[in-house]
Amino acid sequence: MPGGGDGAARAGPAGLLGLHTRNSAAYKGLYALLMKRGGRDFRTSETIDAKAYTADSIDIRHIFPQKWCSTNGINSAFANCIVNKTAIDGLTWGYIGASAPRKYLAAVEPEFR
Secondary structure, X not given: OOOOXXXXXXXXXXXXXXXXXXXXXXXXXXXXXXXXXXOEOOOOOOEOOHHHHHHOOOEEEEOOOHHHHHHOOOOHHHHOOHHHEEEEOHHHHHHHOOOOHHHHHHHHHXXXX
16 A cells, blocks of 8 residues: 555545654655645744744644653553644743643743733
8 A cells, every 4th residue: 555554545534643653755745734834833823934944943743742641641652643743843842841732832822922
């Protein structure tokens, strides 16, 4: 099957749960589309483009950190799939640590204003 082994060949939302490998074409393609279509940093609301990706130390990071998922009994297959990851800059990552979004978003929210 084309793209096999990483869930890329499966259609629909269930296929996204099988995407874990950041080096797969499907994984890279989703983030390329995110940047092409004006994806925004959820802390600054600035568009993530190639320049911002480099200048702001943007990387694909967990929304719910691995440690939080492990502590709260979340299966590692779910914790590490693409659905739990997004492009996050280095400064925002510093706010996250091992906290759930409800906690770190409260620290980040004042920057929206």
